Amino acid sequence: MTKATASLLYSEDHEWVLQLGGNRVRIGISDYAQDQLGDIVFVENAEMDDKVTANETMGTIESVKTASELYSPVSGTVVGVNDSLGDAPETINEQPYEAGWLIEVEMSNPEELEALLSEDEYKEFVSEGDV
């Protein structure tokens, strides 16, 4: 299982955010989230140039068992989409922090990052079972 790296930020909806420089970030779901979902079989991702808003739906992810909403951790414009997930959604199970990323966003309000959790805070959040 891949481990989270300390430079990631997390939302309480189990998305991670990697800062790529400037206002650009990459977004995916945490290892905990992929493990809870089980075998992922379908992703409906945001599309290029879509606007996303913090804490609002940016797509859907489906395991064998169920469909779950994906919530954007930040607001902005979609500038990158991981198209390989269309044919290989299981990549999210296998490499949630690397090849299984979802989208890249040019943030319109970078201050929203301050509301996100650090890795330690996220770990604590998950271990509280408050999910």
Add this chain to the structure above:
Amino acid sequence: MSTETVLKRTPLFDVYKKYGAKVIDFGGWELPVQFSSILEEHEAVRTEAGLFDVSHMGEVLVEGKDAESYINYLVTNDVTKIGINQAQYTAMCNPDGGTIDDLLVYKLGNEKYLLVINAANIEKDVEWMKQHAQGDVKIENLSSDIALLAIQGPKAEGILQKLTEVNLSEISVFHFAQHVNVDGITDVLVSRTGYTGEDGFELYLAADKAEALWEKLLEAGKADGLKPCGLGARDTLRFEARLVLYGQELTSEISPLEAGIGFAVKTNKESKFIGKTALIVQKTEGLKRKLVGIEVTGRGIPRHGYKVFSGEEEIGLITSGTRSPSLQKNLGLALVSAEHTEVGTPLQVEIRNKKIDAVVVKAPFYKKGS
């Protein structure tokens, strides 16, 4: 947990963790959704074998001089057609023809039957049975005393045969043997039945012996790839084989005829039974809606409760759906108005406010050996 409800557990609960189970709330029961992965477990059952704990299922013993006629009054199939050591799939209906439950009737003796019912319906069913008791019958709910393990898959017979001297090849489908000794565990009822679309056995035994049997089976099946399986795989397996699930394909509002299990409805049997008149009317007037298989050809997975359309007209609902692990297609079972049920009929499924193209296809989606 936000609710005060105490979740029920099977006698095997403490064993789950040892095998890596992910445990979730299934209608009031704390049960394993998976041990390794739903896809791996599904594949194991299709190609080798899987072991399921389904002890949450309910068992009701019906005994007495009038047991046969009483059961025949409760259920839609004809229980007079089975012999001792034979099981029959059937439904229990309300007077409107809606389904109270689907169940298996095991004929243990001439005046002794075991009815195997769905976990979520145990209280409701037992109350219904007692309400409608007639003649000399004794109705006893043994659900907490009996455990049930299912070993399913093409290698199930070979694995189980290592543990018993009873010749399993002599037990045909929907038949069973009583008081079987399985590697020192006595009094096991071994039934060639299941809910996966594969060959296999269901093993009924005293709850306190369940853990020992679970361990012995897994040990005996190691070399053959026997895997502990959760209810997630059980659901995808039964779905592909078009085996209906109470609460989805069958409800108090859906008749067994509509759900496509008419083979278990004998409206021409002599005895009266609850729902008979309503079911005869459905048959003679023709069904207004039917259960069909659908394949979503656009992008999306059909799920329970999604609406089904033909153009602008809403014509029904998805009862179950998933991405089929064996067929690698997005498939669903849908209860739709009868005029849209022919194979090849184009439909749309509403997925997150978008109408996605689908088509009626043949079900079962999967048949053993295909």
